[in-house]
Amino acid sequence: MARRAPNILITGTPGTGKSTLCENVASTTGLRHLEIGKLVKSQQLHSGWDDEFDCLVIDEEKVCDALEDQTAEGGCLVDYHGCDFFPERWFDLVVVLQTDNTVLWERLEKRGYSRKKIQDNVQCEIMHVIVEEASDSYREEIVHVLQSSTPEEMEENVERLTQWARSWRPSS
Numbered sequence: 001m002a003r004r005a006p007n008i009l010i011t012g013t014p015g016t017g018k019s020t021l022c023e024n025v026a027s028t029t030g031l032r033h034l035e036i037g038k039l040v041k042s043q044q045l046h047s048g049w050d051d052e053f054d055c056l057v058i059d060e061e062k063v064c065d066a067l068e069d070q071t072a073e074g075g076c077l078v079d080y081h082g083c084d085f086f087p088e089r090w091f092d093l094v095v096v097l098q099t100d101n102t103v104l105w106e107r108l109e110k111r112g113y114s115r116k117k118i119q120d121n122v123q124c125e126i127m128h129v130i131v132e133e134a135s136d137s138y139r140e141e142i143v144h145v146l147q148s149s150t151p152e153e154m155e156e157n158v159e160r161l162t163q164w165a166r167s168w169r170p171s172s
């Protein structure tokens, strides 16, 4: 079945601005913002708490099952800090957000994360973990890495994705 609207994956380390970008693009384009972290909690798509990493252990299969119908229809903005377990066929565009390490540290501190959790996430950003995951999981031509350290960059990213979504046409 052909999609009527594009599906976009917005990924990146926690704190890089995925939710903010998605909320803005959802309001300019009408695409649906699917925040996987919230869905995992509200629909219990996990297998408990990981004490070491201080987060829920998501059940990737259940998450994919829960999203299958919506992604088949199209028009989804999927927001998650990981990207290697979604079916490749779901997405027309994959955006990886990146943030300056010091800026990211401050954002995560404001969020009240523990020192260890901040260090783990900033280390993940320094090592380009999500960029590599996206490059390993999707075709090179649909993966775009965008900077998200300043409000100006956020504005540019919203504009860019809005234009991209508006000019997208289903492939025949």
Ligand SMILES: Nc1ncnc2c1ncn2[C@@H]1O[C@H](COP(=O)(O)OP(=O)(O)O)[C@@H](O)[C@H]1O
Residues within 6 Å of the ligand: 012, 013, 014, 015, 016, 017, 018, 019, 020, 021, 107, 147, 148, 149, 150, 151, 152, 153, 154
């Ligand atoms: N490009 C940016 N410039 C300035 N502040 C930003 C930017 N991106 C995100 N923020 C701020 O950083 C915090 C984390 O953003 P959020 O969208 O929740 O990140 P994520 O969904 O990736 O965890 C929020 O307070 C948000 O306003």
